[in-house]
Amino acid sequence: MLEIPESRTIADQLNKTVKGKKISRVIAGFSPHGFAFFLGNPGDYSEMLEGKTLGNAAALSGMVEIEAGKMRILFGDGVNLRYYESGSKLPEKHQFFMEFFDGSAVVCTIQMYGGISVFQEGKNENPYYLTAREKTNPLTDAFDESYFLSLFDDVKPSFSAKAFLATEQRIPGLGNGVLQDILFNAGIHPKTKISALSEKDRKRLFKALKKTLKSMTDKGGRNTERDLFGKTGGYKTILSSKTLKDPCPVCGTMIVRQAFLGGNVYFCPICQPLKQRCLDE
Ligand SMILES: [Zn+2]
Numbered sequence: 001m002l003e004i005p006e007s008r009t010i011a012d013q014l015n016k017t018v019k020g021k022k023i024s025r026v027i028a029g030f031s032p033h034g035f036a037f038f039l040g041n042p043g044d045y046s047e048m049l050e051g052k053t054l055g056n057a058a059a060l061s062g063m064v065e066i067e068a069g070k071m072r073i074l075f076g077d078g079v080n081l082r083y084y085e086s087g088s089k090l091p092e093k094h095q096f097f098m099e100f101f102d103g104s105a106v107v108c109t110i111q112m113y114g115g116i117s118v119f120q121e122g123k124n125e126n127p128y129y130l131t132a133r134e135k136t137n138p139l140t141d142a143f144d145e146s147y148f149l150s151l152f153d154d155v156k157p158s159f160s161a162k163a164f165l166a167t168e169q170r171i172p173g174l175g176n177g178v179l180q181d182i183l184f185n186a187g188i189h190p191k192t193k194i195s196a197l198s199e200k201d202r203k204r205l206f207k208a209l210k211k212t213l214k215s216m217t218d219k220g221g222r223n224t225e226r227d228l229f230g231k232t233g234g235y236k237t238i239l240s241s242k243t244l245k246d247p248c249p250v251c252g253t254m255i256v257r258q259a260f261l262g263g264n265v266y267f268c269p270i271c272q273p274l275k276q277r278c279l280d281e
Contacts, residue, residue: 003077004178006060008059019057021102024045024099024101025097026048029043035113036116039126061173066079067121074124075114081107095110139214153181157194158195161205178208186201188208222237230242251270
């Protein structure tokens with residue numbers, strides 16, 4: 001799944017690789033997929049895009065949006081985007097194929113589920129898309145400590161740290177992937193209730209969130225995900241399925257994996273103790 005660091009990496013790579021290229025051919029929905037979602041009729045996409053020149057690509061939370069004249073192409077967080085140079089062997093199965101006049105191509109596949117949308121600028125009312133556009137991105141300076149602390153105002157005290165960070169589109173693009181290392185770096189157990197987090201804990205969580213996401217982005221995404229060229233990211237995840245068998249890098253305790261709120265959480269029981277109540281205040 002693309003989250004904030006990976007969508008930014010892929011948008012940057014698209015800008016260096018395909019920006020300014022003219023689209024010669026588009027095929028959408030070629031290989032049947034039960035969980036591929038298209039806005040409108042994918043059969044119309046070729047007419048909407050062919051002959052257009054690609055403009056800027058931008059990351060919107062975990063999504064990537066590319067300008068193509070007055071059209072926009074939006075790839076959801078479950079879409080794999082790959083670039084192929086002219087003459088490369090292309091994959092036979094795909095959900096979205098876009099070729100350029102120089103023979104190069106961007107080919108997209110969907111693993112679990114994912115959305116691909118082509119629409120005229122301003123004509124996409126999808127609530128996830130609109131929220132991702134409106135909300136402050138954690139990689140920007142506008143996402144500062146006071147903004148982060150204000151996010152706690154509208155959350156039930158019984159919410160867990162995981163639910164606070166990764167549900168209800170509070171911070172779009174922050175999902176169950178990047179969440180693990182943010183909480184590890186903050187020393188906060190994923191199940192700790194918001195009511196048990198002191199002001200100090202919240203500020204530490206803010207610092208960990210900013211620092212972790214920046215590091216992941218600077219290194220081209222996490223090593224559990226792939227970029228536009230099919231390479232895994234340079235950020236070594238501390239807590240993920242890749243490191244489950246490794247001891248905690250700080251204290252050497254075995255990492256614990258538990259199913260919690262639709263997905264696994266990973267944590268070190270020593271470095272991330274489960275606080276039952278707020279002790280610092
Ligand atoms: Zn530890």
